[in-house]
Amino acid sequence: MRFTANWHTHNFRCRHASGDFAEYARAAIGAGIGVLGISDHSPTPDNRDIGVRMFRDELAGYISGFHAAKELFPSLRMHLGLELEYFEDIMPGWADELRGEGIEYLAAAPHFFTLADGSMVNPWLPAPREDRPRFLAAYGEFVVKMIASGRYAFVAHPDLFGCFCSEWLPECDTLAREVAAAARDTGTPLEINAAGFYHRWIGLPDGGRRPPYPWEPFWRIVAESGATVIINSDAHVPEAIAKSVGDAFGLAGRCGIRPATFTDVAGGRLSSPLPND
Numbered sequence: 428m429r430f431t432a433n434w435h436t437h438n439f440r441c442r443h444a445s446g447d448f449a450e451y452a453r454a455a456i457g458a459g460i461g462v463l464g465i466s467d468h469s470p471t472p473d474n475r476d477i478g479v480r481m482f483r484d485e486l487a488g489y490i491s492g493f494h495a496a497k498e499l500f501p502s503l504r505m506h507l508g509l510e511l512e513y514f515e516d517i518m519p520g521w522a523d524e525l526r527g528e529g530i531e532y533l534a535a536a537p538h539f540f541t542l543a544d545g546s547m548v549n550p551w552l553p554a555p556r557e558d559r560p561r562f563l564a565a566y567g568e569f570v571v572k573m574i575a576s577g578r579y580a581f582v583a584h585p586d587l588f589g590c591f592c593s594e595w596l597p598e599c600d601t602l603a604r605e606v607a608a609a610a611r612d613t614g615t616p617l618e619i620n621a622a623g624f625y626h627r628w629i630g631l632p633d634g635g636r637r638p639p640y641p642w643e644p645f646w647r648i649v650a651e652s653g654a655t656v657i658i659n660s661d662a663h664v665p666e667a668i669a670k671s672v673g674d675a676f677g678l679a680g681r682c683g684i685r686p687a688t689f690t691d692v693a694g695g696r697l698s699s700p701l702p703n704d
């Protein structure tokens with residue numbers, strides 16, 4: 428299969444990526460990509476955690492910059508999205524407001540999540556062993572809630588929990604089944620995120636190593652569920668527009684997954700899939 432649509436792309440506005448729309452568009456054309464969705468980290472009304480996202484008042488420039496670039500590359504189908512967390516205090520109203528301002532789609536961003544006692548978990552840090560079962564349960568609930576909100580076009584790296592939990596526990600199985608079922612039942616694609624392959628690998632109890640995500644046992648369960656799967660690069664620099672997607676296709680193949688390729692977006696959802704031959 429060829430990589431012809433990438434729906435998860437960043438730009439300089441989030442402050443931890445570089446390059447602007449035109450540079451990503453050029454890189455996409457060079458890589459043989461025909462559909463480019465840009466989904467930089469969303470602003471919030473109160474400008475929270477501003478180190479990783481644009482300010483609220485940068486949104487207008489993001490939208491106008493996108494349309495200016497889109498005119499320059501008529502051969503490329505470009506779409507404008509944002510990658511957005513499910514912040515309980517502003518959702519789903521904020522999602523609807525963004526759509527109203529001209530954002531075509533939202534990528535669900537399962538990053539930080541909240542435990543029952545209200546404390547926040549940073550999923551990139553290894554969790555203490557005794558906390559892993561309850562962290563996994565909370566993470567699963569969080570992702571299912573995002574999906575159930577109906578505000579997202581797809582879920583970015585749903586297996587990000589592979590960062591805080593080094594070994595596959597029974598709770599990982601439960602989580603994977605719940606997320607896959609919610610995705611299938613709502614027709615929300617799950618993303619195999621190629622960028623995980625070049626993030627720092629996780630040391631395993633047996634001395635081995637693996638990428639933090641994509642985590643293969645998760646995708647084996649997704650394959651059984653029949654949920655739709657897409658592959659994205661999550662590029663944070665233009666040169667990474669198709670980086671490691673070959674590894675993502677390899678993983679999908681080993682799991683018996685045929686990734687879908689969507690060519691359009693309608694009503695906030697990815698649409699017009701190519702026939703899966």
Ligand SMILES: [Zn+2]
Nearest residue numbers: 437443468663
């Ligand atoms: Zn990022």
Ligand SMILES: [Zn+2]
Nearest residue numbers: 435510583661
């Ligand atoms: Zn991203």
